[in-house]
Every structure is written in structure tokens, then in C-alpha cells.
Amino acid sequence: MRICIVGCGAVGSLFAANLAGLDDVDVWAYDASREHVAAINAHGLRLSGAGDVLGRLRATTDASELPACDFGIVATKAMHTEAAIRATALAFADGCVATVQNGLGNEETLARHVDRIIRGTTFPAGRIVEPGHVQWDVKGDTALGPFEEKPAPFAEVERLADACTRAGMPTEAVRDARGPQWRKVVFNAATNPIGALTGLTHGRVCERPDLRALVTGLVDEGKAVAAAQGIELDSDPEELIDHAAKPEVAYDHKASMLQDVEARRATEIDYLNGGIVGFGVELGVPTPLNRAIWALVKGVEQSWQ
């Protein structure tokens, strides 16, 4: 089968390099960075840290070069979903497209351009060290399920999950992927912006009782918004937060939003806390803390202009 990773940043690279190790999978990567693409084509895509991998794959900045693919795995930042899928949709005319992005609303964006969509959530994390080289900070599971409005056939979801699992990225096919997604959204919305606003790593955020209480306040609002939609979280985000704070897990991890703020890049705040606030307004669930955090991070972005 042929899989194209759309957006080969840190998370996209974890999928791309690992899947490239399978004999029965032909991997392509579409990315906007010419340097990264050139390095991948010249030297392969290297992962180091939680796993050492050198993946051989074809990368391009030109979507018209892409052959027809069985699967797309979209891993861009949420604000780039629209442009990325608009450019690549033709390659997936007969295939299925999964999103493993952060935040809320990505599936709806994909649905404007492609027909068989997989709602996905992934927990591994890393960062780009240099073009062609990604540091794999944290291993983790992935959940995939059909997107309700424009579902991919469940057999196809299973086929993609099986390939990822065989490649070393443990992935489960589930009938309702909203639970894992909201668990991660609630987790990210409660922790990423706190790291971004304070400059602290995940572990240091969690060991300050006043800050940890704020995290819980954000989690509680997110849980209430999920519950109002009848979504059952597959596990408690609080446990996930405390687990990640352990020294051997992600104590020293700088949230991607903190990395964004340090590099003065636009953040995904609109799709995390902004998404929770949006659903909250629709459902009549108050989310004052998420709204406050959303406004503060938007303020950080505005301070760069």
C-alpha cells in the first residue's frame, strides 16, 4: 500500500520514518520546507531519542508529484490543514485520509476536500533538530476511527492501524474515536498553553500546586464540554497529565506550543482552548478559564506584530 504523510514535521516524521521500514508500504511525504524535503531525499529521514530509525522515503514540496495513495496521514499544524489538503486532495481521490493532528475541527476541514476520513489522535511527540532529523521525545499510542460525517470503511481504518502498529507506532482502530481525541484535546488545552505562557516544561508545570490547580480547572471545563456531547473519555486526562509529569516520561518536554512561542510561530490555541470554548458556547457549558487562556495566548501572538 502507499501512504503519504501530509505535513512531515515532528509527528509526521515519526509516522513517515517508521512506516518506511515496512516492506509492504511505499511512503511519501509532502511538506512545505524545502530544506527538510531535500535532506530527506538525500540522506533519508532520521529519528533519534526514544527510537533510532533511518527511513528511506520520497519527499516533495510539490503536491502534483504525488502518486495516487491508499492513505493520507495529515500531521500539519491545525492552521495549515486547509491549505495542505486542498493541495494534496487529488492523491487521495480513491483513498482514505486520517488526521493525527492536535485540536478540534480538522476532520471537518478535511471533509471539504476528501470523502473517506479517519478521525485520529496520536500521543508520541518530538521536535525537529535539523532538516532530515527529528528527535523522538515521547513514545505513545494512536487511536483511529471513522469520521462520522464522511467515514472511511472500518476495514480500511483497521488496515492503516495494522500498518502503523507493525511499523512500531502502536495504533488501535476504534468505532468511536471521539473519546481518545477529547482526552488529548483536554490534556493539551490544559497543559500546552500553560507551558507556553510560563516557559516551564510539563513536569515543572505539574509540580507547582497553584499551577496544577489551574490545570485541573481547565480539565474540568473540557470534561464538561465533552460530557455535554455524550462523549465518553477513554481515560482520565488527569491521569495522563500526572503520568507525563514523571521524570522518565515527559518531565522535561517543552510543549509544542512553548516551542512555537519561543520561535514566535502561530500556535494551535484556536483549535485547542478556542475549540473547547466554541463547543462550550454551542452547548451552553461555561468555560471561563479556557477562554482566559485562549485570550492570553492570542495576546502573546499579537505582541509579535
Next chain:
Amino acid sequence: MDASTSICVAGAGTIGSLLAGHLARVADVSVLTRREEHARALEEHGLRVSGRSDFVAHVRASTDPGALEADLVLVACKGNDLEPLARRIAGHFAGATVMTVQNGLGAEEVVAAYGDWPLLSAVTFMSGTRHDDAHVEYILDTATWIGPHRGTTVQDAGRVASLIVSSGLKAEAFDDLRPAQWSKLVFNATVNGVAALTGLPHDFHFAEGELGALVHALVDEGRAAAAAAGIELHDDPWEMNVLATRRGFAHRPSMLEDVEARRPTEVELIGGSLVREASKRSVPVPLQTALYALVKAKEASYS
């Protein structure tokens, strides 16, 4: 309080330097510094004030409170330096009146614990930039508000206010400073905290859109805390905020400058005071609590 008044400014940061420089034009002024080279620079070069004023003032300066005499002591240091400074002036300046000029709440009590001087309390809205030990730039010519605290009357506050006004700064006396102090507390807890976390100067973002809505909600919590404390605010902090953003000049609150320079901020005395006052009276202030925790954490990130 007249031309024969002798004044000691204790703590010559931006505000202390602005007060010392201007007052030296109408009174005998000395400056109590923490560092020897600061005192030497002032004695050798005088204190230069630029910006809205432009002159060099002659002041005496020393690191030894015993070497300085005064009828009026202005304690103008940053909140974090208050306790050590109060300890240094303990046992000195007998007979003098002491006036605190700190942000937040509680400065008077800190100083009161170190001596039985009559006390005045003040808050100031003026601002400037300290370029070096002997040069301060006067930027915002907003007022200093003064009220009686311990063993003083509104007349005493009025005399100090007149002296400050005659020196070229703005000042006003109040029967009871607390309504003004609380207005500034709510204003500073909100605006300084939001500026420190976002990196934004105090500009139009604070009065519109999502950030304006957050500022409004933070001010509402502050109003509720003030009401529970029996304080009728002198100025509405939201209006103070809106007016300040329309000055055509985006002020950089000191808390923003502090975090950019990775210095400790005054958040304990400002946001911390507000949260503690609210919690004493069981007034929920979840957004101010969040802001306070975030600024504290930002300070922790320096190390």
C-alpha cells in the same frame, strides 16, 4: 512642609528618582541607596531628570541612614525590597513622617512594624525609565495620591501633596486612600499581569476583543473583592484601563519590564494581595487566581 523641609528618599529606583529629582528643586533632599556606587554617582554628578522635565538636581546620598536627616522620608522602593529597607531605617529618622509609595496593598504595615513614625500612604501613577544610577526619564505625568495612615491627618497628606505639586509633579490628598489604592490594585493586578504574560504593552488590545473581555472579567472579580472588603472604589478600574489605552502611547507596565529582564516581579503584593483579600472573604476570583499562578510560574522559569 515648606522650602526648609528636609526629605530623604529611601529607595531610588524610577519612582524614587523622579520624586528625589523634582523635590530637590523645592526642598533639601537626600537619597538613601543600597549600593555605594549609586550614592557616589548621585553625589558626583547630581541626579539628571529628562523627558517631561529636564534638569540636573543636587542631592546628598548615602548608604548609611544614620548619615541622613529628614522631616519626611519617602519609602519608594519596589515591593520586593520593602522589608529589608524598612529594617535598615529602623531606629533612624526620629520625629520624621514616613510615606510609603508602593504598588499593591500592605506596604504601610510592613514599615509600621519597624518604627513608630507617623505614616502616610501613597500610590503613584507616574512612570519613567531609569537609564542609570544618576539619570531618570520622566514619561507619564500622572498623579501621586496621598492619604493619612497612622498618626497623620488629611492636612498632613495635603502638605506633602502641595510640596510635590510645587516641585513640578502631580499629587492629590485624600481623606482615605484605600478607595484609590484599591482602584489601583485592581487595575495593576489585571493590566500588569496580562502584560507580563502576553508581552503586550498596555495598548488597545486590553480594551477590545477577547483580551478586552478577559481584562473586563478580571476587573469584575477585583470589584467584587473590593466590595466585600467594604471599599467603594474611587475610580472604576475598567475605565482607568480604557482611558490609559487611549493616551496614544503604549505604556510598558513594570511587571512586563521585570519579566523581560527576568527579574522578580511585584506580583505577590499586587495579584497576590488581591487574591488573598478575596479569599479571606470567600469571594471567588478564579481568573485573578490563574493570573497570579501564571506570573509566579513565569518567575520560576528564570531558573
